[in-house]
Amino acid sequence: MKVTKLALLMGMTALVPTLSHADTLDDVMKKGVLNCGVSTGIPGFSAADSKGVWKGLDVDYCRAVASAVFGDASKVKYFPLTAKERFTALQSGEIDLLSRATTWTATRDTSLGLTFAGVNYYDGQGFLVSTKLGVSSAKELDGATFCIQAGTTTELNLTDYFKSNGMEYKAVTYDTSGQTIDGFKNGRCDAVTSDASQLYGLKLKMDDPASVVVLPEVISKEPLGPVVRQGDEKWFKIARWALYATLEAEELGVSSSNVDAMLKSENPGVKRLLGVTGQHGKDLGLKNDWAYQIVKQAGNYGEMFDKNVGKDSPVKIDRGLNKLWNQGGLMYSMPVR
Secondary structure, three states: OHHHHHHHHHHHHHHHHHHHOOOHHHHHHHHOOEEEEEOOOEOOOEEEOOOOOEEOHHHHHHHHHHHHHHOOOOOEEEEEOOOOOHHHHHHHOOOOEEOOOOEOOHHHHHHOOEEEOOOOEEEOEEEEEEHHHOOOOHHHOOOEEEEEEOOOOHHHHHHHHHHHOOOOEEEEEEOOHHHHHHHHHOOOOOEEEEEHHHHHHHHOOOOOHHHEEEOOOOOOOEEEOOEEEOOOHHHHHHHHHHHHHHHHHHHHOOOOOOHHHHOOOOOHHHHHHOOOOOOHHHHHOOOOOHHHHHHHHHOOHHHHHHHHOOOOOOOOOOOHHHOEHHHOOOEOOOOOO
């Protein structure tokens, strides 16, 4: 029994550094690069273009953190991960930060040794179907077969929705979003269900985007955001305030195109954000121009949204809930003061 207890204690002790990584900032600085986990390809959020350059809303968040830490948005190494791989990669220390359209849930926030740094996109689960199916509502999909990405909140949400509406369904699961849409293209299923934002991106991958439609129902709350390991308060705060800085910048009218001129602003809020006054950078363990570097190199939240998923992107998603709080949305930075 003594041997068993000792072995157990040794095993538990061995797990602690793996799960905590209490000096992530120091580790990142020593490496000279931020290891950021992204998707295997979600248009608008994280996907590599024809030249292998990673782009998207989640990618720009990685770039924002690198800007804050290094003063250089390019110092990011991207790790494409499936939904099933993402949490293990973060827990093990393979990546420093997960920015992969990941839904903040109680289970994920309390039982995996991980912490969500905030929400960078408010979403909800929807349905993509062929126009040939002739349906205009999800409630007409009783008995349908769905293509689903494994390791997501999608499966439980779908089960809850169909059970509450007295309907049945069949599921075909895949590891990646690309495999999921290929299954749909090849007739393996009648519909695809995922976060609505992803469905609009997947629609672009169809040979004829006009041949499919996103149904009006949104059946869940999917607050998507970046994730870090528990046990490193310093790194968690850097991840959180990097996101808030992009929101505060948009609210204050500070953008990548005018940030240099705004250094001379007399607005106290602008001066605090950009490090002209105060010591918020020092308090985070960073240089005082950390937020200036974020806006200069990665842009404010509105710029990120518009170019990746909004009006200036192929996806063209309405900003909706992701508008700033003073414009009718939910996006809200804690006060920088």
